[in-house]
Amino acid sequence: MEISNIRLRPQQLLVFLSVLCGVGMVNPDAVSSQTTPVIRILRVNAVSGTTFKLRENWFKQSRDITSDEKCPVKRNDKFFVTSIRRQIQNAPARPQGNSERLSDYWEVTFEKPLPCEQNIDNVQTWFVYKQHVQELRSVLVR
Numbered sequence: 001m002e003i004s005n006i007r008l009r010p011q012q013l014l015v016f017l018s019v020l021c022g023v024g025m026v027n028p029d030a031v032s033s034q035t036t037p038v039i040r041i042l043r044v045n046a047v048s049g050t051t052f053k054l055r056e057n058w059f060k061q062s063r064d065i066t067s068d069e070k071c072p073v074k075r076n077d078k079f080f081v082t083s084i085r086r087q088i089q090n091a092p093a094r095p096q097g098n099s100e101r102l103s104d105y106w107e108v109t110f111e112k113p114l115p116c117e118q119n120i121d122n123v124q125t126w127f128v129y130k131q132h133v134q135e136l137r138s139v140l141v142r
Contacts, residue, residue, distance in 0.1 A: 040081045041136040042108060042128075049074040050132035052114065058105055058127035059094035071116035071126065080111040084135060091127075106130045 044050050051062035052071040062070055073079075085107040094100055109125045 036139045036141075039138050039140070040084070042079045042081050042084070042110075043134045043136060044073050044075055044077045044132060045134045046132035047075055049077070050129060052108070052126035052128050054123065055107075055125070055127060056092050058091055058102070059098050059100040071114045073114075078136075079114070081108055081135075082111050083109045086130075088127075104129060104131070106133070 050073060051065070052073065053060065053062070053065060054069045057065045057069050062072065088102055088105065088107050091102055091107075094102075105127045107125060108128055111124075113124060114126070
């Protein structure tokens with residue numbers, strides 16, 4: 001078997017690495033996050049990468065947003081996150097004629113500033129098109 005024919009499966013790989021490193025995996029929804037730390041990682045899975053957008057620009061295409069109001073990232077980039085809001089409310093309304101739907105986006109708060117934030121005033125909450133990312137979660141079991 002050639003190595004180029006091997007297809008990695010993220011969940012099986014994560015479980016294998018967890019067992020190998022001695023870290024247990026369970027469904028974090030079944031465990032209280034107040035007693036057990038949950039590790040949350042957002043991975044970019046879109047082939048061409050994606051763009052994190054500031055709140056007021058969630059409905060705009062990235063080409064229509066100035067560089068100080070967006071953060072482009074590459075495929076397979078991974079980021080530690082503190083929260084992901086899947087049902088967003090109180091976001092700026094999209095203009096009439098815009099076809100973007102708020103339900104297609106997540107509001108993500110990152111643990112650390114993103115690489116592009118050197119040009120932006122310490123913003124840690126961004127909007128991202130949910131089809132371009134994957135959330136990975138695990139908890140430490142002792």
